[in-house]
Amino acid sequence: MRRVAAILLCIFAICAVSVAAPEITIEARGIPAGENLIVNPGFEAGTQWPDGWGWSPNQPPSTIWRVWADEALSGARSAGVVNTATSASGYWTQDVALEPGKDYLLTCRALIEDGTILVRADGRDADGKPVKAFDRRAFDRRRASHLLAPTYWKPEWIVDMVRQPWAPVDLFFNTRGDVVPASVSVQIGCYFTAGTMYIDDVYLGPGTIELSYTVTGAPLAQVRLLDRAGELQATSGALNGAERYEGKSDGLPPGEYWCIEATATDGTVSRAWYPEAPEGIE
Structure with missing residues (x-):
């Protein structure tokens, strides 16, 4: 009985510290950049x-x-x-x-x-x-x-x-x-x-893309903007458990894929792409 109680207590503790996955909303704007x-x-x-x-x-x-x-x-x-x-x-x-x-x-x-x-x-x-x-x-x-x-x-x-x-x-x-x-x-x-x-x-x-992104739904550790190859383009820095983050990146070239990656304090990672994720990438 004590062993069962200990297992249940352990499961409860794990559930208590886990958080929901971050939710990401992206808005994109085309910005004129020439004649x-x-x-x-x-x-x-x-x-x-x-x-x-x-x-x-x-x-x-x-x-x-x-x-x-x-x-x-x-x-x-x-x-x-x-x-x-x-x-x-x-x-x-x-x-x-x-x-x-x-x-x-x-x-x-x-x-x-x-x-x-x-x-x-x-x-x-x-x-x-x-x-x-x-x-x-x-x-x-x-x-x-x-x-x-x-x-x-x-x-x-x-x-x-x-x-x-x-x-x-x-x-x-x-x-x-x-x-x-x-x-x-x-x-x-x-x-x-x-x-x-x-x-x-x-x-x-000519035009460039301006991405505005909002991340909510979980205590946040960090938010990053990545290109298709996974190279870092921008970062929020340490967010220390903030419940909301709003970021903006401008001057992005068209024809590329951009990923917003949000990491919660428990390590849970969410990703959202603009435009939609290229084939073979989640």
Whole structure:
């Protein structure tokens, strides 16, 4: 009986000192880092409609239409889309020449009353014809904890995300590989959902990533930012059992994988990746 009691006491002691695994939340932002290739990015210049921008709907203006709005994040104007049917889509468009072997950030600020926004870089060859193998997209309806709904998410997966006013919508892409377009058709607008949205401050050019991360849920010993190879990029230092940690790392190059590694005081380790963990890595 004494032996059983001792075993139970030992088990209780082990349970008493163990802690939950740290919980990690990551937010990512694209940060412009060079010349903006977009003409009239704030939709300020123009007479009847904004200079430099086209309009491409798939339904008549009785169903979906564009607006040159007075509401704006910066300046006095923005571009808007009003859509009354889930069968309709419509995009503000602009053709932009690119260079091979480059990383690009396409970003805008969006105010979404309802509906799903599509930010798209659709490849074109030297004659202006579509390059079918080059079609980069990002959807957004308002995020919960993440900056951007990744391109592999279907729009219906994000219908309950909470809207925030004038939030960034980012798309990173590059012109390396077997298929390299001479230009892209930038397309930003409403993607097959009824709703109203406004767009401002469009940017296309070089960009970096800013990661903000919050760690909670356990007494913390340390939080580290690692690259895919496991090399240390940033560290919190000793946290001495703190229950919460907030970190930020900027200037990170696109096209890489970044790991937030949180260690609790009992040695429990949690990891979260941006973007999602590469194949073969947990």
